[in-house]
Amino acid sequence: MDVYIMLLLLFVLSTGINLLFLPKLLQTLKSSDRVSVLVPLRNEERNVPGLMESLKRITHSPVEFILLDDGSTDGTKELLLQYSKGDTRFNIIDGKPLPEGWVGKVHACSQLSQHSSGDYLFFLDADVRVSPDIIEKVLFQINKYDAGLITGFPRFPVPNVLSKMLVPFQHFLVYFHLPLPVSNHTTRKAFTAAHGAFMFFTRDAYEGCGGHAAVKSSLLEDVHLAREVKESGRTAILVNNTADVTCHMYDSNAEVWEGFLKNVYVGLGRNPISVLMLSLFYFSFYFLPLPLFLYGLLWADWVYCVPIMLIWLQTLIIDWASQQDRWHFLLMPLASITFIIIMWASMLKSVKKQGYSWKGRTYS
Structure with a gap:
């Protein structure tokens, strides 16, 4: 748990420093x-x-x-x-x-x-x-x-709902x-x-x-x-x-889904290894803190609450810089799972050669 917390703290610090160069x-x-x-x-x-x-x-x-x-x-x-x-x-x-x-x-x-x-x-x-x-x-x-x-x-x-998860x-x-x-x-x-x-x-x-x-x-x-x-x-x-x-x-959840569906896998270079690695990364570091937090609350073991505090802090720093809604950072664990789902959906659509639809046109 100590190493896990230290890595999350490193993510917070690196993000804060990175934003100084924006x-x-x-x-x-x-x-x-x-x-x-x-x-x-x-x-x-x-x-x-x-x-x-x-x-x-x-x-x-x-x-x-x-x-x-x-x-x-x-x-x-x-x-x-x-x-x-x-x-x-x-x-x-x-x-x-x-x-x-x-x-x-x-x-x-x-x-x-x-x-x-x-x-x-x-x-x-x-x-x-x-x-x-x-x-x-x-x-x-x-x-x-x-x-x-x-x-x-x-x-x-x-x-x-879907724009709150994916757009920011x-x-x-x-x-x-x-x-x-x-x-x-x-x-x-x-x-x-x-x-x-x-x-x-x-x-x-x-x-x-x-x-x-x-x-x-x-x-x-x-x-x-x-x-x-x-x-x-x-x-x-x-x-x-x-x-x-x-x-x-x-304007709608359907538009969010179609928009991200056509861009995510392409943005990852149509590389399935990237999808797998990012899925593991975001599940481990940005979704897992939520069940750990619930466990910590249930058993009054506060060390398990630290990871979610750190990912919330990291997200809050970025939300502050990008003028996002005040309480949006609380959604980070759910947003991470949504991002994982859209990555896999986008990849599968490409693998099946179904094409991506946008504004009445379909692209491969």
């Missing part, structure tokens, strides 16, 4: 450089009003907003035209049919880049809301580090497992994280790495594109953007 968006830079804000949309009717109001409040100038309707069957296009009427900064375009070998979002983003004229390309998802001075803040960071890409994991509202787990996985000093200050591809809802490129870095065309068949295009940036010799900086960026990723 830059925050605090300072701004006024610039005359043109920024292209690029948003792909497919059946995003519910998100259009909030998205457009958020974009209209952006203070940087010069800026252009290019929004691509990717074959929506709801009222997305009509709402885009309605909310952009009279604002010359906006350009609403129709996406072309999806070619063989491309993933839908990747193809949409590639088309957006071709229509852009900015010195910087700022890719956002339709479910993202940003602070008015977000561009000035990112410009400061990208110039400070002479980076090719600035990316970050937004704050995630979690409206349903993104922050935990990155801030615990990714050595941020190496990730942010070297071009080593193995140490790379990115979030596709928030990708800010210099044009030369984007074009120099081949852009979205270089990752046209990827279901994890954000990470793979960030790796391409590093491969071309530029750095990709992960920042803490949670004070300025909110992402309403999923």
